[in-house]
Amino acid sequence: MRVLLIAPEQPDLNQVPEIRTISSQHHVSVLNGKVSIKDVYQECRTTNFQVIHFATHSDSTGVALSDGEMLTAQDVA
16 A cells, blocks of 8 residues: 655654554655645655654644644645
């Protein structure tokens, strides 16, 4: 399975175990560190993924990326 794993820098999250577990079971591309909406769009334009997995915080407004940027449900669609 081809997975895009998005793990923007979050000082209160240790995403390494999650990245390692998913990477050991699937073919994974990882966006980590500073991640913007533009980065996500660019990665999705170049590769067809069966799954997009977010290793970050979220709430009703969207998924937290870097520098307070939120990826909304509309952005994902």
